[in-house]
Amino acid sequence: MTVALCTTSHSPLIGLHDPPPEVRAEVDGVLTRARAFVEKFDPQLVVVFAPDHYNGFLYDMMPPFCVGAAASSVGDYGLPAGPLDVDRNAAYAIAKHALAAGVDVAVSEDMQVDHGLVQPLTFLFGSLTAVPVVPVFINCVAEPLGPAVRARLLGTAVGEAVRGLDRRVLVVGSGGLSHDPPVPRLAEAPPEVVERLKRGRNPTREQRAQRESGTVAAAADFAQGEGPYRPLNPDWDDLVLRSLAAGDFGAVDGHDNDWFVTEAGHSAHEVRTWIAAYAALAAQGPYDVRSSYYRPIPEWFAGFATTTALPR
Numbered sequence: 001m002t003v004a005l006c007t008t009s010h011s012p013l014i015g016l017h018d019p020p021p022e023v024r025a026e027v028d029g030v031l032t033r034a035r036a037f038v039e040k041f042d043p044q045l046v047v048v049f050a051p052d053h054y055n056g057f058l059y060d061m062m063p064p065f066c067v068g069a070a071a072s073s074v075g076d077y078g079l080p081a082g083p084l085d086v087d088r089n090a091a092y093a094i095a096k097h098a099l100a101a102g103v104d105v106a107v108s109e110d111m112q113v114d115h116g117l118v119q120p121l122t123f124l125f126g127s128l129t130a131v132p133v134v135p136v137f138i139n140c141v142a143e144p145l146g147p148a149v150r151a152r153l154l155g156t157a158v159g160e161a162v163r164g165l166d167r168r169v170l171v172v173g174s175g176g177l178s179h180d181p182p183v184p185r186l187a188e189a190p191p192e193v194v195e196r197l198k199r200g201r202n203p204t205r206e207q208r209a210q211r212e213s214g215t216v217a218a219a220a221d222f223a224q225g226e227g228p229y230r231p232l233n234p235d236w237d238d239l240v241l242r243s244l245a246a247g248d249f250g251a252v253d254g255h256d257n258d259w260f261v262t263e264a265g266h267s268a269h270e271v272r273t274w275i276a277a278y279a280a281l282a283a284q285g286p287y288d289v290r291s292s293y294y295r296p297i298p299e300w301f302a303g304f305a306t307t308t309a310l311p312r
């Protein structure tokens, strides 16, 4: 059994509100090299730690963590819709190990996933079903959130679980880094949005189009320095990248939740998926980062980063 890691930002603005062509080409080159890294590793299973943005997980029941035993993509932002190739046995083995390790994961036999989980699969494999996956949802948006160190404990438990699988396993973390896109927050939302955050699964085509065009318009404002959005924070992003590369998890998950928001925006909590992925790799022993890319890309509402890593 061996484990490899790829962590990457996601952004539904890719292809819908792109940066200048030379920046887009630079990122395409980074993702092409990440894909080559993955192809060389040739994973037999991909465990994806990803957030959701009130598409699959809503306040009717919002778990901190959920392992998908079956999952399908909602197809938001023009991404592929439909079922993923979930390895159900591996999902249950991971869930059982996490629970035994004291990490209270939920399990879903019908998980709905969005761009947060689908984009890394399209970046690295070009499809939803190229390789068997186990989707692991981490709540990064719906307050209250537990302390970020819980993501490390989840990742460690998953890393120990996959050690028992006689397969090459790629762990993926999806999200971040610093960013503050217009993902609604229950405490501040108007009644119609509160209703969506509680019961808004499976919106109509028109409702989804309206939400997505609103995100694109917000990105246009943000890229021009307008709108009520917190700025990207390259210094904070650099701290996250350096700390995870060095295995210094406490430098990131040792802070309270307000630190993430104040320093890096409300959606910076998505770095919990990176913490979990790196903790899963760390469960195999010492590791080395093989590639690390970073660029603030306001057109995509993100401090955009992609890393790959292998056990030493």
Ligand SMILES: O=C(O)/C=C/c1cccc(O)c1O
Binding pocket: 010, 011, 012, 013, 053, 116, 175, 176, 179, 181, 182, 183, 211, 212, 215, 267, 300, 301, 302
């Ligand atoms: O939830 C949405 O519709 C948009 C989410 C978004 C926007 C920009 C960057 C991200 O990481 C997002 O998830």
Ligand SMILES: [Fe+2]
Binding pocket: 010, 051, 053, 116, 175, 176, 267, 270
């Ligand atoms: Fe996101």
